[in-house]
Amino acid sequence: MVSICFYFQVHQPERLRKYSVFDIGNQRNYYDEVKNREVMQKVAKKCYLPMNALLLKLIQRHKGRFKVSFSLSGTAMEQFERFAPEVLESFKALARTGCVEFLAETYYHSLSFLYNKEEFDEQVAAHAAKIKELFGQQPTVFRNTELIFSNELAHHMEEQGFKAILAEGADHILGWKSPNFLYTAVTAPKIKLLLKNYKLSDDVAFRFSNKGWNEHPLTVDKYSEWINNVNGNGNVINLFMDYETFGEHQWEDTGIFEFMERLPDDLLRHPDNDFKTPSEVAEAYEPVGVLDIHNFVSWADIERDLSAWLGNKMQHTSIDELYRIRDKVLASGDAQLINDWKKLTTSDHFYYMCTKWFSDGDVHKYFNPYDTPYEGYIAFMNVLNDMVLRVKAAPEKTALQLTEQPSKLLVTAPEGKKRW
Amino acid sequence: MLGWEFPPYFAGGVGTVCYSLTKALAQRDVEVTYIMPSGPRNVSADFVNLMVADNLIADGRIKLAKIASLLGAYEGMPEYQAWYEKVLRETGGKAGKLYGHNLLTEIERFAEKVAMIVQELGIEFDVIHAHDWTTFPAAMKLKELTGKPMVVHVHITEFDKTGGNHADPRVYAIERKGMLFADRVLTVSNLIKNRCVHQYFIDPNKISVVYNAVEFNQRPALPETFQIKAQDKVVLFLGRVTLQKGPDYFLEAARKVLEVDPNVKFIMAGSGDMLPRMIERAAEMGIGKKVIFPGFVAREEGDKLYRMADLFVMPSVSEPFGLVPLEAMYQGTPVIISKQSGISEVLNNALKVDFWDVEDIANKILAALHYGTMHQQLRHEGNIEVQSFNWDSVAQEVQQIYHEVSGAW
Known part of the structure; x- marks a missing residue:
């Protein structure tokens, strides 16, 4: 018996506009609404709508035997509501089939677990509430931003009552072990770990249309055979990928939709195969071993670590400053300010500041709305400096100052007035 | 040849x-x-x-x-x-x-x-x-x-x-x-x-x-402190003072910067047909004391200026390639370059602007002067990157x- 477990990540950040030093104290619209709308509507058309329609068709065709799971970030769900409500409706339709599970994550797709556990718990709770509100489900399986995982996270989530957690099946944590079984973490005996089979996942997500790949073209027959080969040698194949793989990273003309349409037929033809959602996998199988993952792992880049978000000093400074002002932002009682602050916790803002891709120039550049990582830093720090002014203007009149300020005149002038 | x-x-x-x-x-x-x-x-x-x-x-x-x-x-x-x-x-x-x-x-x-x-x-x-x-x-x-x-x-x-x-x-x-x-x-x-x-x-x-x-000169041995920097940060323009190099945009940006940060000096080094007009213009804007015009500088002098400056700006209207920013980076000075330059096609560790977007130039000047982490990173990474241009x-x-x-x- 081998179960196939699909999990698709759906996330869109609230991109900042090129917020200038001269906007500090004068402008509170931090977001590039034009760009955000444009990206959302483009991806909706190329990926979310056609792929949701296809999944619905497959679920209906296989009468409950085909199942998938999603993790939708809060910032993505809010943008569906604003820019593409029809996408939200199509997710609701999927939810109603009973064959789709929604996972828990941080509302703002943040790195909060690394910086502030209180903030992290709040964001997980806010996300669960949103999922409940939209889809009527209470998530029981957790996945952290970009599959960032460690012993400590396993322990924390076990205490929060989750029954399973998703992580990257990186070679350096598994060694000779197979990702096709369940494990537990050395710090958390009860919570089950589902590890991404990165080879089979990336065959679809990254290599599907790569003509330089010696297995190109990837046919349904070939891929089913690889999966069937696991039979007898594993319990579950975890195929975790960005949902934008379908139609956006792999364009429609690569044949990705036809591939996905035929795949369940082919896999279900084998009597020992089935599809399960993550919580069903956790119910069905027992862990075969214990993993000791002290350092954080993620599913990003070749390094599978945090260096995409926390690889250089700009990334460290900006995120340190952000979390340093958290208490005072919350104390201001200004709901709009708090909401703006939380949106800045989204990991993408730090990803845009990544400089390591200079050497291998790849996906980072494709997703970056800025010309250079330095511009990402400037926009972020300018916004943060404006927030400090708003904190200071709050009734408590808190004394607060960032270590990095663009100009004393701009950030110490009396509040509430235009400065020039 | x-x-x-x-x-x-x-x-x-x-x-x-x-x-x-x-x-x-x-x-x-x-x-x-x-x-x-x-x-x-x-x-x-x-x-x-x-x-x-x-x-x-x-x-x-x-x-x-x-x-x-x-x-x-x-x-x-x-x-x-x-x-x-x-x-x-x-x-x-x-x-x-x-x-x-x-x-x-x-x-x-x-x-x-x-x-x-x-x-x-x-x-x-x-x-x-x-x-x-x-x-x-x-x-x-x-x-x-x-x-x-x-x-x-x-x-x-x-x-x-x-x-x-x-x-x-x-x-x-x-x-x-x-x-x-x-x-x-x-x-x-x-x-x-x-x-x-x-x-x-x-x-x-x-x-x-x-x-x-670019062929790099030896880095000049210089005293660590410059008189000019006792109070102020230094922003440098170096090139022919002609229409093509965008000196007027440099001055406009300088004015905007000085409105919110008076502790900056601007050096416009080089000669050219627009130089007299630029000197007049700086005076008209009331920033004459903040802008220095040393005229034509030889290569070695240029290297000293790069070392002295906290930031180099090349706001060229059109620049087929643009060697100067590489020289500045070699001396450890971060650069702002116009997107209308050939060099911006290949340079990673630089701030990029449209030459006409004076507010953005000023924004980036202020950010580069005061966001120390970013300045350090531009300086360090830029210095490494520039050595690949051999x-x-x-x-x-x-x-x-x-x-x-x-x-x-």
């Missing part, structure tokens, strides 16, 4: 590029006979020296042939005319027999001379490589004469020099004819490549982009192109 005077007698960037490229080619065992106009120093003698350039490059693979000519790398018609008349006066009219009475006739005369010398001295070669339009007619003549493949190297076009206005149709015609006649066109950036494709209607398949590199890799690309064009012949 048909190019421009080697240092120390060069007029600007193209001379440096020719020199560095020739040297790097020689180091890769390419034999180069380098023919160039020598200027008016040899007015009394209309002859050519074919000499081994041991005094410049200790390497027998480069031969220099200087041809007495008044051609210069950057001149247009009026500049040539002025120089011609000056030489005429100084020689009591004798020069009238030696040089063309205008730029176009001088270019033709230079072409004839090159052809003559190559024949008389029996110079042998496999490829003709000509730098910028004034040497194109000579290259075409050589190609006709010998049937050897011809490569033209476009560092700048008439459109870039004139900012798109009033391009001289006679210059344009020679540029275009040279490119059409060439077996391969090398451009120093995609910016120039696109220009050749869209404004000169050249087949993009025969254009290769070959980015320049002439040996450029020579390797050019050598490959020589092989391609001679093989195809």
